[in-house]
Amino acid sequence: MSPTPKELSASYSYADYLTWPEDERWELIDGVPFNMTPAPTPKHQEILGELFRILANWLKGNRCRAYMAPFDVRLAGSETLDTEIDKVVQPDISVVCDPQKIDDRGCLGAPDMIIEILSPSTFKKDLGIKLTLYESSGVKEYWVVYPLDEIVMVFILQNGQYGKPTVYSVPDEIPVELFEDLTIPLESVFR
Secondary structure, eight states, X not given: OOOOXXXXXXXXXXXXXXXXXXXXXEEEETTEEEEOOSOOOHHHXXXXXXXXXXXXXXXXXXXXXXXXXXXXXXXXXXXXXXXXXXXXXXXXXXXXXXGGGEETTEEESOOSEEEEEOOTTTHHIIIIIHHHHHXXXXXXXXXXXXXXXXXXXXXXXXXXXXOSOEEEETTOEEEOTTSTTOEEEHHHHHO
16 A cells, blocks of 8 residues: 555655556655556656667667666665665656666666656656755766756766766757767757
């Protein structure tokens, strides 16, 4: 059973998360549950599909893999018990280059790259809480996509910090820092 409004102030673990209904999408950040509903807009889905298509096609034959939400990312060490994991997110896209981090339940550890597509209800969480979380967890590259403004902010981890993002808009092509031969054309992503 998912948490009731009164219970949302309690602290939860991944073990609790696993007992919640599968038809509900939740994230857990420092033990605090965040409901992932409502459903994404068609524009969100189109952008997600195009970014995923470009990445997945480019990664064929590569040890890195792209995963699309819903896909649980448990931001914890490989030996951490389910009852001790208090950070579980479902990024729109995760790129993982270490196959040891992938199991039947998703990813255990920080992905190499995460892409989040903003909506009005996730704006504060994606640019505040998640930015800090991904930085402290060691996510090397974090993209924040603004569908309405057709802008992408790219954060690159250097010396354990993101620093100022690079901002891209149509007709820019974004170089993917993880892969020196890959650029993503925003004309394709936003059209």
